[in-house]
């Protein structure tokens with residue numbers, strides 16, 4: 001199984017996020033110093049400024065709200081041509097409204113989409129043990 | 140503490156030169172830059188030996204992973220100084236975003252402080268021969284691991300999200316953007332050095348173009364080009380004794396991303412909030428307000444930036460720019476309108492990264508715009524996004 005799409009290459013900071021994604025769990029990074037959450041995990045905590053945030057990755061419900069979207073009709077990356085056109089949604093996480101993620105909307109380009117629509121996380125399996133967060137509209 | 144620039148009006152542009160803007164120039168970028176620099180220095184009535192400062196930005200703005208080779212695909216200030224045979228006291232590169240206002244700020248500071256007396260600011264843009272943004276990556280590492288695996292990639296995707304967010308929030312339509320692009324191309328078509336010279340765009344052509352990343356179509360994006368522009372900065376005092384009427388720098392402001400986001404993710408509120416802060420600092424630095432400006436030159440590398448800059452700088456109320464432009468608010472041929480794209484911008488010239496905005500301010504305020512000459516006193520040249528870019532206020536009079 002391989003889609004030809006570029007899979008994420010986890011690094012020291014992101015490895016727990018991608019390991020959770022492979023289990024189809026969406027997590028966010030929580031600073032061990034101030035408890036605030038963030039994505040992506042940066043070198044310092046964007047909330048308290050700690051240079052040793054020792055992020056832990058905590059589960060989310062994967063529920064979010066669509067703030068914007070685009071229909072992608074041309075791709076500059078390998079592996080997407082067979083999927084064109086597809087929708088990317090800009091999603092504010094309901095439990096963490098300061099965090100916004102971008103993912104493919106798996107409902108297709110004809111799905112009824114509007115700003116404020118509710119979505120939940122879904123996962124695309126790119127390779128064995130490599131899954132990428134995406135979204136589906138909730139009814 | 141006052142936000143007013145201590146050197147307001149004390150530094151001026153004394154001359155300039157620019158190449159024709161072409162898809163692919165017949166000369167290498169470095170050779171073009173050297174020739175253009177020589178012409179600018181002569182235009183200012185000076186010699187290479189008079190130039191003791193060099194400032195520029197070397198960013199090659201493509202997502203395609205093209206190699207940046209000094210003198211070939213980029214030109215650094217040091218490369219240019221060396222190949223001109225100059226011996227500068229001051230040669231620095233600006234590495235942030237808002238490359239042209241950032242470079243101008245460094246040059247103005249250098250002249251005002253005495254670090255250099257004559258500073259050449261240059262910008263050399265190159266259009267690589269292969270697909271501009273195409274990227275053959277086989278894995279997404281570093282920052283791109285957060286966006287590329289799901290297909291979020293390239294500046295077109297970057298601008299499509301806040302653009303659509305604007306449309307949804309304010310009930311604007313893609314059709315409204317035709318007025319922006321048609322205005323830029325109308326003005327660009329009148330400019331002999333523009334890639335789009337004599338090639339205006341009709342509303343029908345704009346609306347017929349297929350979208351690439353909805354709602355963005357090809358005409359919303361400036362076209363990649365080869366081109367070099369150079370400007371000579373010196374003290375206002377010295378500039379008074381040089382051949383051309385000086386154009387003064389009243390102040391400038393730069394912005395920087397303030398919220399932690401995914402790479403290339405620019406939510407509308409980030410742009411608007413960062414832009415409001417930039418505008419507050421800009422007016423305070425220059426000692427003027429939007430009502431004093433008769434030559435705003437907003438950045439338009441992607442067409443939605445026109446609406447956003449008009450709003451954050453206070454030329455129309457928030458959420459109204461789409462109507463303001465559609466109603467002729469920036470029509471350069473309409474008396475009383477704000478000619479915000481009179482220089483053709485990036486959409487009407489090619490991807491010159493803030494040069495058309497700065498050049499229009501210089502040409503109009505120095506009285507060198509020829510048959511396009513307008514009666515203008517205060518210009519603002521913007522570059523990049525309001526929350527991740529910059530702007531410079533230019534005046535015809537020193538204060």
Ligand SMILES: [Zn+2]
Nearest residue numbers: 031034045048
């Ligand atoms: Zn923290």
